[in-house]
Amino acid sequence: xxxxxxxxxxxxxxxxxxxxxxxxxxxxxxxxxxxxxxxxxxxxxxxxxxxxxxxxxxxxxxxxxxxxxxxxxxxxxxxxxxxxxxxxxxxxxxxxxxxxxxxxxxxxxxxxxxxxxxxxxxxxxxxxxxxxxxxxxxxxxxxxxxxxxxxxxxxxxxxxxxxxx
Amino acid sequence: xxxxxxxxxxxxxxxxxxxxxxxxxxxxxxxxxxxxxxxxxxxxxxxxxxxxxxxxxxxxxxxxxxxxxxxxxxxxxxxxxxxxxxxxxxxxxxxxxxxxxxxxxxxxxxxxxxxxxxxxxxxxxxxxxxxxxxxxxxxxxxxxxxxxxxxxxxxxxxxxxxxxxxxxxxxxxxxxxxxxxxxxxxxxxxxxxxxxxxxxxxxxxxxxxxxxxx
Numbered sequence: 231x232x233x234x235x236x237x238x239x240x241x242x243x244x245x246x247x248x249x250x251x252x253x254x255x256x257x258x259x260x261x262x263x264x265x266x267x268x269x270x271x272x273x274x275x276x277x278x279x280x281x282x283x284x285x286x287x288x289x290x291x292x293x294x295x296x297x298x299x300x301x302x303x304x305x306x307x308x309x310x311x312x313x314x315x316x317x318x319x320x321x322x323x324x325x326x327x328x329x330x331x332x333x334x335x336x337x338x339x340x341x342x343x344x345x346x347x348x349x350x351x352x353x354x355x356x357x358x359x360x361x362x363x364x365x366x367x368x369x370x371x372x373x374x375x376x377x378x379x380x381x382x383x384x385x386x387x388x389x390x391x392x393x394x395x
Numbered sequence: 396x397x398x399x400x401x402x403x404x405x406x407x408x409x410x411x412x413x414x415x416x417x418x419x420x421x422x423x424x425x426x427x428x429x430x431x432x433x434x435x436x437x438x439x440x441x442x443x444x445x446x447x448x449x450x451x452x453x454x455x456x457x458x459x460x461x462x463x464x465x466x467x468x469x470x471x472x473x474x475x476x477x478x479x480x481x482x483x484x485x486x487x488x489x490x491x492x493x494x495x496x497x498x499x500x501x502x503x504x505x506x507x508x509x510x511x512x513x514x515x516x517x518x519x520x521x522x523x524x525x526x527x528x529x530x531x532x533x534x535x536x537x538x539x540x541x542x543x544x545x546x547x548x549x550x551x552x553x554x555x556x557x558x559x560x561x562x563x564x565x566x567x568x569x570x571x572x573x574x575x576x577x578x579x580x581x582x583x584x585x586x587x588x589x590x591x592x593x594x595x596x597x598x599x600x601x602x603x604x605x606x607x608x609x
Contacts, residue, residue, distance in 0.1 A: 236426075239425070248413060251413035252412075256402070261412060264408070265413055265414065273428055331402070331405040351403070353399075
C-alpha cells in the first residue's frame with residue numbers, strides 16, 4: 231500500500247491511540263504489554279486496512295486491540311497485580327479494594343471484561359462496544375451485567391453502579 | 396464508590412501513558428512491517444520444522460547409542476573445573492554414558508549441543524560449519540541429574556542453568572552464560588532459592604528461574 235494510503239491510515243489511527251492504549255492497559259494491567267499490544271494491533275489493522283469498508287474507525291480498531299490483548303493473555307503463564315504506591319493519607323481498605331478489583335477483573339470471562347471496561351472505564355456507548363466486539367447491543371448489556379454481578383461484592387455502595395439502560 | 400471511579404483508581408496507568416514514542420514506533424513499523432509469509436507457506440514451514448526436529452532427535456539418539464557402544468571413543472572428556480574449557484573436538488556427543496541431550500540448530504551452519512552425562516559432567520559444544528567440526532565450549536562438573544537446562548540464542552549467545560546436588564541437600568542454582576560463545580560467566584542465584592524446576596531466559600543476561608521449596 232502506498233504512502234497516501236498510509237497517511238490516511240495514520241490520520242484515522244492517531245486520535246484513537248490513547249483510548250486504545252487505555253483499553254489495552256485495562257485488559258492487560260501492564261504498561262509495556264499494553265503499548266506493545268496497541269502497536270501489534272495497529273500493524274494488524276494496517277494489513278487489513280484494504281478490507282476496511284469505511285464506517286466508524288474507532289470500534290473497528292478497538293476490536294482488533296481487544297483481540298490482540300486476548301492473544302497476549304493466552305500466551306501468558308503469569309500475571310502481575312500492580313498496586314499503586316501507597317499514600318499515607320489513604321485508608322488501608324481502599325488499597326485492598328483496588329487490588330481486589332484488579333484481580334477480579336482478570337478473572338472475568340474475556341468478553342465480560344472487555345465489555346465492562348469499554349463501558350465503565352472508557353465510557354464508550356453500547357452500540358460502539360457492540361460493533362467492536364462483534365455482538366448485539368443486547369449481548370453487550372448481558373455481558374456487562376454478568377460481569378457486574380461478579381464485581382458487586384467488591385464495591386462498597388452497590389446503588390452507585392449504573393447498569394446500562 | 397461508583398464502579399467508574401473504582402476502575403479509574405484501580406487501573407491508573409500512571410503519567411505519560413501512552414508514551415509519546417508509541418505513535419512514532421507504530422509509524423516506523425508500518426513503514427517497514429515484519430515479513431509475514433502466506434498461511435500456506437507457514438503451514439509448510441511448520442511441517443518441515445517438525446520433520447527436521449524429529450530427524451534431529453532420532454539422529455541424536457542414534458549417535459548417542461553409537462557412542463555408548465564404543466567406550467574407547469576418544470571424546471571422553473577429562474575432568475576439569477576451569478572456565479572456559481574450550482577444546483577442539485571432532486564431534487559433540489562424547490563419552491560412554493550420555494544422560495540426556497539438548498540440541499538446537501540456529502541455521503544451516505550453527506548448531507549447539509548440550510550433553511548432560513550420567514557421570515555428572517555437562518558438555519556444551521558448538522559447530523559453526525554445519526557439523527563439519529565441533530568445539531567443546533564449556534565443561535561443568537557436578538550439576539544434578541534432571542535439573543540442567545540450556546538455551547541457545549545465536550551462534551555466540553547461550554545460557555546453561557543447573558543445580559549441584561549433595562547427598563542430603565541441593566546447593567545454589569548456577570547460571571553459566573556466554574555472549575561470545577567462548578568466555579563463560581558463572582553466577583549463583585542467592586541462597587536459599589529452593590529446588591530448580593524451570594529456567595527461562597530471554598537472552599544471556601535476563602531470565603527467570605522457577606523454584607520450589609521442596
